[in-house]
Amino acid sequence: MKKYRADIVVTLKNGVRDPQGAAIDTVLKRTGMEESAEVHVGKYFNLVISGENEESAKQKLDKICEDVLSNPILESYKVERFTEV
């Protein structure tokens, strides 16, 4: 059994309202830090996945991302890093 460490970023799909991002935009504008920062907020996950090989570990990771870490109706996920440990 091999172990892999993965970084996942989950973000809202295009067109889904991002009130947290809008709130930060407002703060940055009001404080004069940035006029138009176009902030998008998402979630970040770092986790360890075990598997016979990279292929099967990636398949398991996809299932975890779809079923547990994201809501596929509103959010999409991206595997940012995937390395054996």
Added chain:
Amino acid sequence: MKKYRADIVVTLKNGVRDPQGAAIDTVLKRTGMEESAEVHVGKYFNLVISGENEESAKQKLDKICEDVLSNPILESYKVERFTEV
């Protein structure tokens, strides 16, 4: 004035309790998906920073990360991407 797009990840510092991560660990274990996933949860931000040059934009970004996007007592941040747009 140049514009840069940055990806930021904010995570809890070592030793700070991560109840969200622990909750996901429990779910993955209970469902038989992963025995010990060691999940760490963080926040992800994508934003646009303007500046005279890369140096001054990065300085502004650091200030925004410390003052607005993270709580430096509990969290640390990392600039994952920084590219001119």
